[in-house]
Structures are given as structure tokens and as C-alpha cells.
Amino acid sequence: MSGSRVVAFGGYQPDKVVTNDDLAKIVDTTDEWIRSRVGIESRRIAADDETVADMATAAGGKALAASGLPPSGIDLVIVATCSPEVPLPNVAATVAHRLGIAAPGAYDLNAACAGFCYALGTASDAVRAGSARNVLVVGAEKMSSWMDWTDRSTCIIFADGAGAAVVGPAGDGEPSGIGPVxxxxxxxxxxxxxxxxxxxxxxxxxxxxxxxxxxxxxxxxxxxxxxxxxxxxxxxxxxxxxxxxxxxxxxxxxxxxxxxxxxxxxxxxxxxxxxxxxxxxxxxxxxxxxxxxxxxxxxxxxxxxxxxxxxxxxx
Incomplete structure (x- = not known):
């Protein structure tokens, strides 16, 4: 079994910035209260028509570009998410198609906030076992779609965005660059x-x-x-x-x-x-x-x- 490594990262955030003062206009809270309890000053919220797949594609495209690999070099796509708009079709196959990755293995993984680490661990194991050559791993969420904007215990915390990594094999004679999960x-x-x-x-x-x-x-x-x-x-x-x-x-x-x-x-x-x-x-x-x-x-x-x-x- 060969080792695995992270090759590159990519990230994406929506354009809309929501500050604590913005939230104070719709719920009983203040900038000081939010900062003192959760440490957040601002967050990004996706547009109404912006989907989990849209954000995942943007982040995955950046990671793929940074890796130097062509789309044909990826043969497995994993999207970690707990906030897809619908359960079917899965997000991963849509992302792969949009990025020009032809016929890869593709599945979504839901371990909520631990999802990226779960997906990274399974991607590493796939590379090490020879089930995949290079894997695109994406964490993407539109948490704003699942929030009650009148509940200050949650609306001050959650936000939207996506991040990605490309996982590939370690070089000959090199130790694995991804440790056991x-x-x-x-x-x-x-x-x-x-x-x-x-x-x-x-x-x-x-x-x-x-x-x-x-x-x-x-x-x-x-x-x-x-x-x-x-x-x-x-x-x-x-x-x-x-x-x-x-x-x-x-x-x-x-x-x-x-x-x-x-x-x-x-x-x-x-x-x-x-x-x-x-x-x-x-x-x-x-x-x-x-x-x-x-x-x-x-x-x-x-x-x-x-x-x-x-x-x-x-x-």
C-alpha cells in the first residue's frame, strides 16, 4: 500500500457579508454579546439561488487548479455536507460533471461538522488501497437554509461556504502525508x-x-x-x-x-x-x-x- 498526501487546498465564500450589527436588527442581540460568547464578528451568507453544489464547485475548482492536475486525473469525488437542498441527486456527481471530471466515483458524506475529516480519512484510505489515484474532497454547506432567523442561539453562529482539498499518492519512498484518522x-x-x-x-x-x-x-x-x-x-x-x-x-x-x-x-x-x-x-x-x-x-x-x-x- 502506498502512502497518501494532501496536494492542494481551495476555498469559496459567498459575497454577502452579515455583521453582528445586521443581526441585532432582527433578533435580541448585540455585537458585544456575540463576540463575547462565540467570537464571531461577521459571516458570509449565500444568495437565495446559490446552492451547495455551486459553492462546492467553486472551491473544488480552486483546489483542482492549485494541484496542477487535469480533471481527468481525478477518479473519486467526495462531498461532505449536511445541508443539501435535496437528498437526490447527490452533490458530488454534479460537482464532478461541472468540473469536467468524467465518470469518477462520486458520493456525499454526512458527518455534519466532522464531515471533512471523515471524508479526508476515507479519501486517504482509497488512495492507499489503490481504489483511487487522486481524490477531490469538498466540504460545502448552506446552513442559512436550515436556520430559524428568529433564534439568536443559532442564527448568530452558522454561515455558508465551501472548502476543498485534492488528495493523491505520496512520492516513492516518502512517508504518508495523511496520518491515521x-x-x-x-x-x-x-x-x-x-x-x-x-x-x-x-x-x-x-x-x-x-x-x-x-x-x-x-x-x-x-x-x-x-x-x-x-x-x-x-x-x-x-x-x-x-x-x-x-x-x-x-x-x-x-x-x-x-x-x-x-x-x-x-x-x-x-x-x-x-x-x-x-x-x-x-x-x-x-x-x-x-x-x-x-x-x-x-x-x-x-x-x-x-x-x-x-x-x-x-x-
Whole structure:
């Protein structure tokens, strides 16, 4: 079995910016209240006619271009999403067609906010096992379609966007650039984040999720480091799911990872569920905050409750 590696990233955000002051006009909240509780200053919301597939295609196209591969070089497309407009057809096949990727394997994966890490793990395994040569992995969400805009506990948090990565084989004699995924779930807490019915809105028990995330997840991250043969001190960038700034700062402190190595895309992107990790990676790359060839730690977690973590070598 050959190793696998991340080749390139790509990200996409809708044009519309919604600030905390904008939200204060429709719900009982303030800019200070939102910043102090979740750390968000603004977020992006998709246009009414902009779909999950539209955003996934934009992010996937950027990752494909950055990889230097032609569309024919991709033979598997995975889209992680929990917010598609309809369950059929799947988003992945549509994205592949729009990008000119002919007849790839294509499927959607729903592990909510942990979805990108789940998809990255399965893409890595497919490359290592020889089931695929190169895989396009996309996390894309239109969370605004599933929100109650009068519920200040959710409408201040969630947002829209997409992020993508191309996964390919490691070079001959090179170690794998994607470490073993450490994943799991806490189904006994599944009702803490839900959507009820076909036309329901997302609801969550914020304090319960906060307690779980800040106490249960740092051991998962530590195990991912151990399986990859590194320690938190070796990690050049920590990219957790951008759930809440207080949550991710608390996890980073428990791991002993300095604040300057922590992705904080949530401040201006909000919580974009499965899109948040690849979107944050893409933004950090644009800002020059990533060090190629060094290990980065990814940690996804959210509804399910599902979680997953792995260490990657940055391209």
C-alpha cells in the first residue's frame, strides 16, 4: 500500500457579508454579546439561488487548479455536507460533471461538522488501497437554509461556504502525508444538535455541546498525534472545526498549542460546518500562515455527535 498526501487546498465564500450589527436588527442581540460568547464578528451568507453544489464547485475548482492536475486525473469525488437542498441527486456527481471530471466515483458524506475529516480519512484510505489515484474532497454547506432567523442561539453562529482539498499518492519512498484518522461518536448526545422534520430548522443545546467539546475532544487530538508519530509541540498549525472561538481556544490550551498556531477563521466566516476546516486551511495558506512540509492537526466535531482528527503534512 502506498502512502497518501494532501496536494492542494481551495476555498469559496459567498459575497454577502452579515455583521453582528445586521443581526441585532432582527433578533435580541448585540455585537458585544456575540463576540463575547462565540467570537464571531461577521459571516458570509449565500444568495437565495446559490446552492451547495455551486459553492462546492467553486472551491473544488480552486483546489483542482492549485494541484496542477487535469480533471481527468481525478477518479473519486467526495462531498461532505449536511445541508443539501435535496437528498437526490447527490452533490458530488454534479460537482464532478461541472468540473469536467468524467465518470469518477462520486458520493456525499454526512458527518455534519466532522464531515471533512471523515471524508479526508476515507479519501486517504482509497488512495492507499489503490481504489483511487487522486481524490477531490469538498466540504460545502448552506446552513442559512436550515436556520430559524428568529433564534439568536443559532442564527448568530452558522454561515455558508465551501472548502476543498485534492488528495493523491505520496512520492516513492516518502512517508504518508495523511496520518491515521481517529474517529468516533457519542450517539447518546445526538439530540443536542438536531433538525426536526423535512422543513425544520437547526436547534442545539449550546451549553451541553460546549461542555462536551471542551472536555472530550482533546484526548482525540492527542491520539491522532500519537498515531502520526508527533507531539502537539511538533504541530505547526492547529485547524479545528470553527464551532466557537471559546471552544477552540480551550482545546488549544489543553493541547499546549500556542494561540498563533490556531486557525481562527470563525471570526469572519462563522461556523460553516463541514466546510470550516478546509476553508480555514485555504485562508491560512493565502495569509502565509502555513509552513509547507510541516505537520498540521485537524479536528472535526459536531452533530451526531461525531468527531474525527488526523495529522497531515502541509503541501
Amino acid at each position: 481517529v474517529w468516533g461518536s457519542a450517539g447518546d448526545l445526538a439530540e443536542k444538535i438536531t433538525v426536526t422534520g423535512r422543513n425544520g430548522a437547526i436547534t442545539q443545546e449550546g451549553q451541553a455541546v460546549f461542555r462536551w467539546a471542551t472536555t472530550a475532544l482533546h484526548p482525540v487530538a492527542l491520539e491522532a498525534c500519537a498515531r502520526a508519530g508527533v507531539t502537539p509541540a511538533d504541530i505547526s498549525a492547529f485547524i479545528p472545526h470553527q464551532a466557537n472561538l471559546r471552544i477552540i481556544e480551550a482545546i488549544a490550551r489543553r493541547l499546549g498549542i500556542p494561540r498563533e498556531r490556531l486557525a481562527d477563521d470563525i471570526v469572519h466566516a462563522g461556523n460553516t460546518s463541514s466546510a470550516s476546516i478546509p476553508l480555514a486551511l485555504s485562508r491560512m495558506a493565502e495569509q502565509g500562515r502555513l509552513q509547507p512540509g510541516t505537520p498540521a492537526l485537524l479536528l472535526g466535531f459536531g452533530a451526531g455527535l461525531s468527531y474525527a482528527a488526523q495529522v497531515i503534512t502541509l503541501p
